[in-house]
Amino acid sequence: MSIILIRTHIITLLFTVIHLSVYSQENENYSDEFLSESFKVYNAADFEMAYHITPFLRERFISELRDSSSFYNPFDSLSRYVRIKYSSDSLVKTYSWDERNGSCCHTSATFAQFKTESGEINFVDLEKPEHNGIEIFIFDMQKIEFKDSSFYMILGWGTCCGGKFYEIARIYKIQGNDFVQIEKAFGNEKDLYIGANRGQETDLKYDPESKELTYNFYEMDEDSGFYKREITQRKWVLKKEGFKLVK
Secondary structure (H helix, E strand, C coil): CCHHHHHHHHHHHHHHHHHHHHHCCCCCCHHHHHHHHHHHHHHHCCHHHHHHHHHHHHHHHHHHHHCHHHHHCCCCCHHHCCEEEECCCCCEEEEEEECCCCCCCCCEEEEEEEECCCCCEEEEECCCCCCCCCCCEEEEEEEEEECCEEEEEEEEEEEECCCEEEEEEEEEEEECCEEEECCCCECCECCEEEEEECCCCCCCEEECCCCEEEEEECCEECCCCEECCCCEEEEEEEECCEEEECC
């Protein structure tokens, strides 16, 4: 893309910002409109242009999270571009979107906003510290109970080069003023990682009534570097001390 065209897109985005700044004087939910319009421009741009917009978009989004009132904003318009999930107890709210890097490994932005033990609103970037380069798009969040405490299980998916697909489960807890991932949440692992070839169904899901986390498991064929076709049903059941693999 030429420098002139890049500047043209940036100017378009700046005019959008200025227009919305004026519009905000009459709009009680300016934040929702501003972010949704910014993401609209971002998603319409090609990958090179998106690369230049990404830093601005992240910083603007983070500045919004710093405002505690955003925790209570439903972001009706923004939800068309950003996947937003709420915990059943209304103490945790997650956001995730595609960062559009143009690579065969899709990269995401994932944030959690939560109410601390002292009642304040805080937020964390769920990709810090990095999870060994494994990024996810959040598709579900479940509040779970064990060890006489409340935890939050995040389910996400991702894909990378080589025709692979994966789904992941991670468990977090509100601890003081932080939102931390639990060590050894699934056996001795922090992450429950389910890999497959693109086109295969992993079907990771949690049933809050039976307290069962189920998915399709595929063994890796070391010779071919791809997962085998045979499917094994796996099941983890939530007990008083945490998840136990029963099948």
